[in-house]
Amino acid sequence: MEQFDIVVIGGGVNGCGIARDAAGRGFSVLLAEKGDLAGGTSSASTKLIHGGLRYLEFYEFALVREALKEREVLWAMAPHIIWPLRFVLPESGDARPAWLLRLGLFLYDHIGGRKRLPPTRRLNLRTDMAGAALKPSMIRGFEYSDCWVMDARLVVLNARDAAARGAQILTHTEVVSLARRDGAFVVTLKDEGSGHERQVGARLVVNAAGPWVDQVLNRVADEPARHHVRLVQGSHIVVRRLYPHDRCYIFQNRDGRVIFAIPYENDFTLIGTTDRDYTGDPAAVTIGEDEKDYLCAAASEYFRAPVTRDQIVWCYSGVRPLFDDGATKAQETTREYVLRLEGDAGTGALLNVFGGKITTYRHLAEGALAKIESVLGPRGPAWTRGTALPGGDFPMDGYDALVTSLRTRALKIAPATIRRLARAYGTEARVILAQGSLGRIFGADLGEHEVTFLMEKEWARTADDVLWRRGKLGLRFTPDEVAALTRYMEDALKQRGTRED
Numbered sequence: 001m002e003q004f005d006i007v008v009i010g011g012g013v014n015g016c017g018i019a020r021d022a023a024g025r026g027f028s029v030l031l032a033e034k035g036d037l038a039g040g041t042s043s044a045s046t047k048l049i050h051g052g053l054r055y056l057e058f059y060e061f062a063l064v065r066e067a068l069k070e071r072e073v074l075w076a077m078a079p080h081i082i083w084p085l086r087f088v089l090p091e092s093g094d095a096r097p098a099w100l101l102r103l104g105l106f107l108y109d110h111i112g113g114r115k116r117l118p119p120t121r122r123l124n125l126r127t128d129m130a131g132a133a134l135k136p137s138m139i140r141g142f143e144y145s146d147c148w149v150m151d152a153r154l155v156v157l158n159a160r161d162a163a164a165r166g167a168q169i170l171t172h173t174e175v176v177s178l179a180r181r182d183g184a185f186v187v188t189l190k191d192e193g194s195g196h197e198r199q200v201g202a203r204l205v206v207n208a209a210g211p212w213v214d215q216v217l218n219r220v221a222d223e224p225a226r227h228h229v230r231l232v233q234g235s236h237i238v239v240r241r242l243y244p245h246d247r248c249y250i251f252q253n254r255d256g257r258v259i260f261a262i263p264y265e266n267d268f269t270l271i272g273t274t275d276r277d278y279t280g281d282p283a284a285v286t287i288g289e290d291e292k293d294y295l296c297a298a299a300s301e302y303f304r305a306p307v308t309r310d311q312i313v314w315c316y317s318g319v320r321p322l323f324d325d326g327a328t329k330a331q332e333t334t335r336e337y338v339l340r341l342e343g344d345a346g347t348g349a350l351l352n353v354f355g356g357k358i359t360t361y362r363h364l365a366e367g368a369l370a371k372i373e374s375v376l377g378p379r380g381p382a383w384t385r386g387t388a389l390p391g392g393d394f395p396m397d398g399y400d401a402l403v404t405s406l407r408t409r410a411l412k413i414a415p416a417t418i419r420r421l422a423r424a425y426g427t428e429a430r431v432i433l434a435q436g437s438l439g440r441i442f443g444a445d446l447g448e449h450e451v452t453f454l455m456e457k458e459w460a461r462t463a464d465d466v467l468w469r470r471g472k473l474g475l476r477f478t479p480d481e482v483a484a485l486t487r488y489m490e491d492a493l494k495q496r497g498t499r500e501d
Helices: 013-024 053-058 061-077 098-110 151-164 210-220 289-300 358-376 399-407 415-432 448-457 463-469 479-500
Strands: 002-009 029-032 082-090 121-124 140-149 168-170 173-181 184-191 197-207 229-240 248-252 258-264 268-272 312-323 338-342 349-354 441-443
Touching: 002 013, 002 358, 013 029, 013 151, 013 349, 013 358, 029 151, 029 173, 053 061, 053 098, 061 082, 061 098, 061 140, 061 358, 098 140, 151 168, 151 358, 197 210, 197 358, 210 229, 210 312, 210 349, 229 289, 258 289, 268 289, 289 312, 338 358, 349 358, 399 415, 415 448, 441 448, 441 479, 448 463, 448 479, 463 479
Parallel strands: 002 029, 002 197, 029 168, 082 248, 197 349
Antiparallel strands: 082 140, 121 140, 173 184, 184 197, 229 268, 229 312, 248 258, 258 268, 338 349
């Protein structure tokens, strides 16, 4: 039976971040994900690296400060998939007063060590182009900074770096049981495709299963029934582009919540999110008709042209596994993460990860490693701050220079495609463009060389893996094109299996 220092359950951003940090310190690591990497909560976010301006209202100052400090750290690690955005916050007579907004934005600018992101400024929405898309009653507002992230790609890149440092990454592999034996764990793994089961040993198990974290505790680990997480559904809608500029909007709703309207994939606008308790299977979460109406109505309170349901081209929903702090409303539940260690080196240690957000995943991983090393002993210092993720080894302001260098490698490829590849893969786009072409085109500008890269380097197995998690080209694919891509990938997987046999 193969032995590991650490087995990580869950291939979301926290699980992959912990696996990366641990592998980089010299621990032997196996990560098991029952589906695709980022197949759950981590690919259903609002795609922001942000402090969470609204969390200041709930006195979550430590959380906001930690998140704000991480923005530029993560931007430097992955400048291809993370970049700055400016957010327009209109004043509204029905919402928070201007003095409160000024105070909140002053704190937002100054408590997080902002260095490269531009500060807040006042806006006259009658003269600034950001006001043209808004109702005439929107006269004044503010503009502040946060960052965008390709959330699922962030997860995959952490997994890739973990693998490069020696970790085993197993997707479509479920942990079906844990059993303590001789001061360690015996972990039973089941391959989704073949149904084959095998066992590995682990000195310590990390339960980073996200919305399923309690299920791992209560069923798989055969522990007494416990409840630690509050499942909160967040849904988003995507519509055709609502305005021509590249800034985002943050709107204050009459119910006290906020929603964002963000430029998305060049031709679209992303609107979200909702917050409501969820009690079903996290894998089956879908947007409700009432959520669509809510988001359309909230955006229509601000935009000059109403946002209607017939404009929606895509929707997605996720379940946030927030630590249950007893808050009355879902929107008031803490976004702080909680790390709880059970057992020790003599009995077998289980580290459970509750809550968290994408922005603080790296810091969470460092906290997890502190607890892991308290059991397994220290292996090395914290190292992930300042270490680039795959493809991110270029300056924070070097995206345009990267695009220029890539264009010289593939002069026949459309500039828009080069820019997309540079955004998704950074310097690794050179591998995809090595032959000066994209290869067979499946739809939109997705070519065979890119699909091969995703299958060989990033664990992609299905068309959904490629079109909705490694990227968002599913917005531009027809059903026939999806079917052709599916056939191609199935054939490629069969050929690979034959070679391996």
